[in-house]
Amino acid sequence: MWPQRMELVCPAGTPATLRAAVQAGADAVYCGFRDDTNARNFPGLNFSVPELAEGVRFAHGLGAKVLVAINTFARVGEVDRWRRAADAAVECGADAIIACDVAVLDHVARNHSGRVRLHLSVQAAAGTPEAIGFYARTFGVRRVVIPRVLSVQEIAALNRAIDVETEAFVFGGLCVMIEGRCYLSSYATGRSPNLNGVCSPPEEVSYDEDADGMAARLSGFTIDRYRPGEPAGYPTLCKGRFAAGGKASYLFEEPVSLNAGSLIAGFKAAGVTALKIEGRQRGKGYVAEVVRAFRSAVDAVEAGGDAVEIDRLLAAQSEGGRQTAGAYRKTWR
Amino acid sequence: MPPFALTLGPVFFHWPAERLADFYRRIADEAPVDRVHVGEVVCGKRMPFSDPCWPDVIERLERAGKEVVLSTLAAPATVRERRSIDELCGDGRLVEINDITALPARSGRPFVTGPFLNVYNEVAAAFLAGHGARTICPPVELSLTAIGGMAHARPQVEFEPFAFGRLPLAISGRCYHARLHGLHKDSCQFTCEKDADGLAVDTLDGQAFLAINGVQTLSNQVHAFCPEPSALAAQAVRRLRLSPHTCDMVEVAGIYRALLDGRLEPQEARHGLSRLDLPGTMVDGYAHARPGWHSVAAAG
Amino acid sequence: MVAHAQTMNAELPAFVRRLSPAFAALPLGPALTLSLRALARRRPAVFERLGEFRRERYFIDPVDLGFAFTVVPDGERAQVSVARKGEAATCAIVIRGPLLALLALLDGSRDGDALFFNRIIAIGGRTEAVVALRNAIEDAELTPADFVGLDGPLARLADAGVLGGLDMARRLAAAAPARAGREP
Structure with missing residues (x-):
């Protein structure tokens, strides 16, 4: 072979x-x-x-x-x-x-x-x-x-x-998670790769501008925040910035x-x-x-x-x- | 009406051997559960720590009349991890399969499939039943109705919805506890041991969202599905799974036992659970075909 | 990439912008409606790809013009109207950005994802409808001739003419001082 x-x-x-x-x-x-x-x-x-x-x-x-x-x-x-x-x-x-x-x-x-x-x-x-x-x-x-x-x-x-x-x-x-074994998307949005063929689906995405810049949200959960003018990203769950153990970081994977x-x-x-x-x-x-x-x-x-x-x-x-x-x-x- | 059964699933967290021994001693003596899973599911690196405690734990549970199930790894990778699966699959007790790796070694003898195995429809269920699956704990994202659809189509298999605990949402090749502490998985220093229910992961806006447990990601919220027994029976479901946490699991099992026996109403059961030291707020969206973090019963 | 971003980020030169308010008075809506419907007759698959979103109202807001458009891309029932800036709230979807960036999106010369993630265009409302539109346009391989309903050699002439004009406008825009407030 x-x-x-x-x-x-x-x-x-x-x-x-x-x-x-x-x-x-x-x-x-x-x-x-x-x-x-x-x-x-x-x-x-x-x-x-x-x-x-x-x-x-x-x-x-x-x-x-x-x-x-x-x-x-x-x-x-x-x-x-x-x-x-x-x-x-x-x-x-x-x-x-x-x-x-x-x-x-x-x-x-x-x-x-x-x-x-x-x-x-x-x-x-x-x-x-x-x-x-x-x-x-x-x-x-x-x-x-x-x-x-x-x-x-x-x-x-x-x-x-x-x-x-x-x-x-x-x-x-x-994907940082083992594919086919990840339900993060349905946990937040009700739709998942295994069942619906989508991860972090666009109908649940919102980009909300506020005093601190822009928040990218998925079903209301803030996945990342961007300062004015900072390049933004799609709010894919595992590429988000989260707070854990007292610090904010791209815990799972950077974008x-x-x-x-x-x-x-x-x-x-x-x-x-x-x-x-x-x-x-x-x-x-x-x-x-x-x-x-x-x-x-x-x-x-x-x-x-x-x-x-x-x-x-x-x-x-x-x-x-x-x-x-x-x-x-x-x-x- | 035939009775409903209760299963205590495997401990997902890296508890020291002593804690495991104490925990199962109490479960053996006091918890009204019929079946108890033992063994490491999440991370093969933890096995050398817990392995020595299992023979005593199993003996103790069996003496107390519990049916013991040997759980196997969800994401085996190394030769040693694969060998551990092979060995466990040779045991005469029931075995829980959490990866197809275990199937060839166990095919033809009875087994349970855990929530890490993708059983989404009646054809997959029948296929696994043909290989020896006796109980199927389906992926957590499936609703009770979907599980009922499989149960009605395959009455020879028993379906066991995941009813209590932080939801196992994902598993990775990467260890997030190690990453958070600036370490690599291969030299992780077992920092996951500090978080006996997982480490909370919040959004930047302070919303409670997820929890990490080594290579595993769970929900921050605690899935607490407390159905009417008749609703379960209507879906041909006769068994529920409870997932261990540091809160009083004997009390949790007692509440579910009373719920299934009709001695507690669902809202009384939820109230009872809410008074325990749970690691997160209670949700049940998945069971109702909603996003997992939704709380349908509380809204109703 | 950075160079593209700069070009796309640029606003129309002031002299072009000064001309633009006059457009609003023209019967632009009916003309665009007709050309969109003509396109739907010739290329129905483009609109089928939009699925349920073809009946949505898109608010297209070129930030460097004094007016905006609303578009319902419903094939042969398509509807384009000129709208006031304040009417965004009446639409489920808002797409906002410099005119040249929006045009680049339409003729497929720039990828919508890149324009969005570099914060050159902004979107609001139903993100899934924007994704559908972007994917439909991606597959359509539209040319300016598609919009005016030309075929054959005439179409190629029109494409060359309009695209040449667009290119020139982009070059002009790129040469103009970059918009303040954003350092790519």
């Missing part, structure tokens, strides 16, 4: 972004339907069934794959809706379904085996050989998106212990994003099959720019390029906004 070229998997929140990502050099794009069957269920985002079919045609025409995320947990009594989403993805010609719920995995394994690959979503939080082996044996899962809590060394050890492909997040938003560009060669050596860029909610201009840069960096790594060259290719991606290599470096913990 190792000599294989690493695959670059890129986000597509809309058809326009899908086209932009494919044209910028994505090996595969991932997207979801315009409902709560996918974990980026934001207003105005995602695909209708005809749009997905058209997107698949476009991507396949340029040699790129389309992975469809059906990565929320089916609601009691509504499992059929998630099954139908999987059926629709297969009908559209999707190359893989990214799922986490046993109900979806089981349905695809039983009915579409051979027509579509199954990838285990990061929402399933499978990070041990035992868990991954279980999903592989039971449902024929071919690839696991690894939870963002493992270091590169641990990923290497994991790859030696499993016989399915791994996909690692390399750039974009960063940073993930950039593991400098670790691409490390991922390659660790046996990672695919590198994933996060950001289905991001605009096409942004996605195209990031994909282009990572395309050239991955190609350079594959061609044996050195670290200086990789850094140069990704330089523009590390400007503006604070970044971290997250759990890939052990000191993050």
Whole structure:
């Protein structure tokens, strides 16, 4: 498996972004339907069934794959809706379904085996050989998106212990909590990634100006405050500033994003099959720019390029906004 | 009407072995609970401290007629943590699974699934039942109605809503106690031990919001779901889970026992709980399909 | 990024601003309403993407003009009106910022997120409606010709003309002294 070229998997929140990502050099794009069957269920985002079919045609025409995320947990009594989403993805010609719920995995394994690959979503939080082996044996899962809590060394050890492909997040938003195991959003807002496909949903967000500047609130809870003119952020719960133990701090995580560009060669050596860029909610201009840069960096790594060259290719991606290599470096913990 | 059962879930916090021993001694002798979970769930690094106390605790509980469940880690990562799960899964007692890692080792023998396992629908419940799940404590964000939907569809499995305690909301690879004290998880100095109910996390505007417990994030507020027994029965639910805190858990169990036996009205039960030394105000939103921090019963 | 922020943050040069109050007297609302409806006839998917939010009233407030707009982007029933600054309270959503930034948002040349997080545009009211609008515009790949309903070579000419004009206005604005009170 190792000599294989690493695959670059890129986000597509809309058809326009899908086209932009494919044209910028994505090996595969991932997207979801315009409902709560996918974990980026934001207003105005995602695909209708005809749009997905058209997107698949476009991507396949340029040699790129389309992975469809059906990565929320089916609601009691509504499992059929998630099954139908999987059926629709297969009908559209999707190359893989990214799922986490046993109900979806089981349905695809039983009915579409051979027509579509199954990838285990990061929402399933499978990070041990035992868990991954279980999903592989039971449902024929071919690839696991690894939870963002493992270091590169641990990923290497994991790859030696499993016989399915791994996909690692390399750039974009960063969940600090183990994904699929976090209910912070529903605690504050009533809506969560697992159930509704949203975290810190926009309808619960308010930006309130007062004498001290601006407060970003979620369902009335102050997530951060900004002085007049200070760059603001979206009030994502785990990136907020809170008071604990007598001091105010970004207790869980600073408002940073993930950039593991400098670790691409490390991922390659660790046996990672695919590198994933996060950001289905991001605009096409942004996605195209990031994909282009990572395309050239991955190609350079594959061609044996050195670290200086990789850094140069990704330089523009590390400007503006604070970044971290997250759990890939052990000191993050 | 068949009786309702009460479970005492695992202690989430880093209590010293002595405190654990004292706590379970009292539970064994005085608490009207049927089933008691023991073992470390949140952080594998704590296990060397608590491990030595468990044999005595288990013996004591079983002598007192309690059914003991061995809880396993929610986020195993190291070889040692994975091995601990494997060993516990070999035990003849009931085991609580909090990560799929434990499933292959336990499949075919009876187990409980804890609130860290994603069981959101009747298909997932049936799947786990097929592997041996006997009791399912669903994710805390599910409403009683949603749990009832699963319970009606899968009468062979017992459903156990999380009814009392700070809500386990998230688990991370990063230790927030260590981070708050400028340390890393790998050399954390076990600062989480100082906060026996978790450390309060407030917003910048002084609103009580969350609590941290090492790698775990909980609600600041205490979920205190006190339903009419008939409301539980209507959802085919016959068991509730109480989560340990430093407040008088024997008293908490007594209040829930009286509530389920019909000797206390829900508002009397809530009043009784509110007089204890709880770490936060009482909420019950999740049970009513509302945001978790809402307090529906208090408003009603 | 910082350079963009500066450009976008700039207000219209004073001489352009002096011209602007006269616009308010023009029948701008009906003209914009018609062009939005024409767009909806040609590109209905753009409006479908808005979902339930197409029936919301958006208050678009270019801070460097003497008037504002209200927009109900309901496809072929779309409605644009010129409004007084004080009418924001009648709308569920308020989007406020320099005219050039708002136009950049519309033609997709600048990402709404970046404009907002750099405090160049401000939003109020139903955040989810703004997110929906931003995502719909993102996917639409609109050009000025889309608004005036042109096709083919004429459309390309119009695009070049309007975008060229916008570019020039941006350059003018960037050259003007930066607005006080904000150090990027």
